[in-house]
Amino acid sequence: MSSVSILALVSPESSSAVAYAESESISAVTPRRHLVPTLRIRPTKGWAALNLRELWSYRDLLWILVERSIKVAHKQTALGVAWVALQPLIAAIILAVIFGHVAGLPSDGAPYLLFVFCGLTAWNYFSQAMQRASNSLVNNAQLVSKVYFPKMLIPLSHIFAALIDFSVMLIMLFIFMAVYRVPPTLRLAALPGFLFLMAMAATGVALWFSALSVRYRDCNYALPFFAQIWMYASPVVYPMSIVSPRWQPLFALNPAVGFIEGFRWAILGRGALTLPVLCLTIIMSLLALFSGAFFFRRVERDFADII
């Protein structure tokens, strides 16, 4: 632990000294075995270690939190999990009509509906995971202020829980592929890799947002707009190939570019994913993850006091 202890303040008017003198003199007489404490509580300052070991020791709780958010998501709805399929389907059709038919955006030669649904599958996971995880701390304020556990588990649990929605969309995507007679290729094997990248980036952003939202509730309002703007800044409704090559390096700084294009590459077998773009995406995702995690750890200690 990188905890630094501060010298205890000795106040001149320490009223405890008088009342305490008695019990101290008793303890001086009785021999005591001084063992090594299981835990030492002291103030910490500055940056804290990630403490992954503790995180691991709480894995049971992580799974239970994941289970909880999955179970709770569709309680008391008549259609239940069907919403998970219905929502993106309707969104994809709307986008296909507006951008595919009316605006006539290109789709790298793939059927536009399939093209946009593929992008949405990737984007929805990223955006859902990020948004739900970002709001999670404030939504669980009671948990944060009443029990001790690594708080990172709360946003993390939503990153995992969003996988359920993702798998439903993935199955639908496979159905779309069959309908449009797009044969699956070996490239599908790369899918988990891209998923992992998305999860990393979403976790990183969510850790920033969730930690910030404990102090600044503004985040909750800003997040939906932020996500929407981000979506249009990412190649969801248009292919990366329409961005002029001059701007592509700048464009690829957005990690969503890499994994959405990567997704299309793995499923449709087309797209403009290049090795430099992929590397940039990996770097940006890692950067988001680690900066988010360290920032989170730094401010975590004040959560219970200000939430």
Place this chain on the structure above:
Amino acid sequence: MSDIALSAENLSKSFKIAHERNGLVGHRTLYDDLVSLPRRLVARLRRTGKSTSETFWALKDVSLEIEKGEVVGIIGPNGAGKSTLLKILTRITEPTSGTADIYGRVGALLEVGTGFHPDLTGRENVFMNGAILGMSRTEIKSKFDEIVAFAEIEKFLDTPVKRYSSGMYVRLAFAVAAHLEPEILLVDEVLAVGDAGFQKKCLGKMDEVSHREGRTVLFVSHNMAAIRSLCGRALLLQSGRMSFLGETDTAIEQYLRGKRVNGSDFYSDEIINKLEILNIRGERSISFGAGESITISAILSPPYPLYHPRLGFGILNSYSERLTTLHTDFQLKNGWKLDSETQVRVHWRDCKLCPGTYKLMAALYDANQKVRVWDDLATITIEASDYFLTGKLPKTGPQGWFLSDAEWEMTSPRGV
């Protein structure tokens, strides 16, 4: 034998209270912070250090050592730092300075039902809550039946807890926490909820945990009866500082005395303009001999005219049990009304309370409409006196609450 379970040294916790703007600490907006950023940077560079916020010590220099198997009560008025202390010891919040060493696994019950999700069933919530409190899945499984039996909710196990009555909810939550098996159990004011029967059950469970299983318990409560019956020692906190640590009875006594209206003081608010307790000579006092007469005098100014006023003064013992009531309902013959400032005096002839400390409460109603209830107006001390004229002084506590006029007769059964 006397291993330490927990030791704390100069534990302190401070909060900043902002005086600028609305004074809302936790709800600054990003905009506010960005706008004030240049100013704060300049201030930091200049090292003026003159901040607009004030430091408030929720806990200051608390040092204590608790042995394994001890049950220690933590008492004190609201805002004394009791919960803050428990929150630090459970690592929910960090101390500002000082250290604490913990020897063993800590389990805490700071609020009943933390982490319960209304949409999940009782069964699901048991697992959920257990995991949050630090139990592993296998541990919960092995205790599941015991927990359900303790909570008495077998029939509703698969009902979402939002459909539970509040009593069932509390029972289930306490049951989970009570079956945690930590070496050190920290409990905050859980007995404030639940019915009398369940409270008794909870106390029994805590007693079992501490005395039979030898676990260390730190127990915050306003229920002095519970503190007295469970705890070997008690810590009295006042405005964040330790004001006493030791014998439970002494701590309770000190706490109750700390709360009383001073002898030279009188109570006052917008309805009771002036409340005084007078002795037989008409002097303001809070200490009376057993059997003495007590006069409670109050100047009342009603918030609106009361045409059917009902005023009562209640006397409570240190367990907060009502011992007796002086009430206009049954001690006042004629009707009265309270439509303007009125001086009310009630003479309590020969107050036969046993020596000890008692609390005075009051309630004002208009017909059945509550106007106001005062839970704690003053503390009255009854000193031992030679009430029976036997030269022997009546004692506090086990002898009951009231002195009774009784005559003893001893004769030979074969006599006249």
